Amino acid sequence: MTYDALSDVLRAIRLHSAVFYDVNAGDPWVAEAPRASVIASAVMPQSEHVIQFHVVTQGGCWATLLPEARSVLLSPGDVVAFPHGDAHVMSSAPGMRAIPNLDASQRPEAPDRLPIAVHLGGSVAGGEAPRNRVLCGFLGCDVRPFNPLLDALPRMLHMHGKDGSGWIARFVEFARLETSEKRAGSASMLAKLGEIMFVDLVRHYVAGLPEGSTNWLVALGDRHVGRAIGLIHESPGQDWTLDRLAREVGLSRSSLAERFQRYVGKPPMQYLTLWRMQIASSLLTDGRASIARVAAEIGYESEAAFSRAFKRALGTSPSLWRERQAVAAPPKSY
């Protein structure tokens, strides 16, 4: 079994989701989302970075990436996501604009009141149901110090319901069921579905990349580079050298270095250091271990050497960073 680096990264960046809005819209309608960084602290206070996604369960609409106004048409079952948190517009026709409603971007006091029903657009005559239904959600994750997954994703991801492994179609079907029936556990169910949907979206994106693309996600599938990444993720605490890594994956030192650089955009040893710092920052945020222990965990025998490396990568010392994280994140009950 090949090591599953994507799952490893998803765990380390603490990806989690929530479906926020159940939008029912009659034509014409438009909703504009500001850059996710503007609303991140309100919707997902525990996350450094927020990815917004929309799932069309009924009708159809346009998603437009700002500022260049690149639009895609979404049909029922389609999903669109904005990995880098770009501002965007969802609307019944391309080219529409609106003022982002920041008041609506608040996490409700009880998160289990999610998703919030929203009605938009043209009034509906005679109690007839609005034609379009879109579920909107957020995926929260860590970005600092190193998130190879986000770096590898485009600004807008779009997937047709009929594509992929069938997950998206299932997601839409079950998400619709969960939002209309509102049974016990629905909020949890929708959150899990959102996370599954995102993994499928990423897979679909990778499958569609042209032959010869160089990208961390593509590298995972490369026999040599993928194996090297796997080894680093499996045993970040080992005292890796370029020689050892090359020997393990069956390449010469220079071929591995060249191939790794081409796919991942940085040399193997730099990738290792960044990944170690990513793990260290999670461990520090979680607050379970002493700094010396965190250092040992990721392969530093001396606390001083670890602190220097950490500071080089993140700009602050481990203890200062831990303190800041503790202040930034309120005690959480969820």
Next chain:
Amino acid sequence: MSFDPLSDVLRAVRVREALFIDVELSTPWVAEALPSKVVGPTILPGCDHVIEYHVVTGGECWASLYDEGFAPVHLSAGDVVAFPQGDPHILSSAPGMRASPDIDSCRPSAGPRALPAIVRLGGGGPERGHIVCGFLGFDVRPFNPLLNALPRMMHMRSKDSGWIDRFAEFAKLEANEKRMGGASMLAKLSEIMFIDLVRHYLAGIPEDSANWLTGLKDRHVRQAVDLLHQSPAKDWTLEGLARDTGLSRSTLAERFMRHVGKPPMQYLTLWRMQLASGMLADGDASVARIGTSVGYDSEAAFSRAFKRAVGDSPTAWRERRRQDGPAAPPAR
């Protein structure tokens, strides 16, 4: 939408990790599973409690607890059986078979990575079968009303769920194909299956049984539980809670006791300690601050209440979690 205490509990009582094993069977076959507290530390290290469940994706079989006189339950394709309290159990192609549990796979040195994702079992007979075995690892901590409310064995037939058999198909696919992100996918899938299983159990239990989950079906008790979960830090009194739920003090106390098995104020205290223990384990917030966020103005009063419920002071408890806790990246 009304408040959803099941989601609230699922969030506070985290499913940390999940694991699947795909088992290909030929008759006759039998497999015995050790108590989950024996296999748990190996299979899902760092989890306080492990629940094992099996989805029959092909063929049929029998499931049984070890108890004298327990009648084995027949499982058909699409059925799910789970053992919430971690009981040892037997699965077999015919009722009444026994085997010795596979101790080797549970040696601490083996570790989760040593577990095969596909196991073949049986005598090579003509009848084939297929089971997906799943393990869910939970943080239990001091008070887990959900786990306390579940029986020793839960069985759900395929016709009772719109989800499970299809999800089991996906789980099988994920387990077999080993695509990127497969491990994350499987973890989320098993959480979804667990939620569905709990819902199914909730729908089937008689109204009058004393159980946190049935309490959720009683309008007034549910409203009281909702209020406590929504604002655990509020200075609740039985009077205030009774007023908000529109019942008299004594009626609320009696109904709550009947369904939940403890008085409302005791439930509140335990739930506060559950939340507090989560914050103690996960963050660096001071004990005083955690006390305040679960409704205690004085650190001393909070520490006393914590010690009464958990047996350790908050500081000692945190210390112990740090020593025992895994130094691995958080599950989420």
